[in-house]
Amino acid sequence: MTPGGGGSDLVVALGLVLALEGALYALAPGFMKGMLERARDLDEASFRKGGGGALALGVALVWWVRR
Secondary structure, three states, rough: OOOOOOHHHHHHHHHHHHHHHHHHHHHHHHHHHHHHOOOHOOHHHHHHHHHHHHHHHHHHHHHHHHH
16 A cells, blocks of 8 residues: 555545544543443344445545545
8 A cells, every 4th residue: 555545545544433433432431331332222223224324424425525
């Protein structure tokens, strides 16, 4: 993966996801534990809808920034 190549964008994106998620766990561990407990009670259909919405929003955001 060379700097400026498409592969480096993927590594940066993964690093940003890890940094943001890590910040949430470090700054608000009680909130995150509560979210995980509530997530456990959700049915699969709700998970699929939420995941599909997040996927669509993420793809749209990347498309908008890269166009």
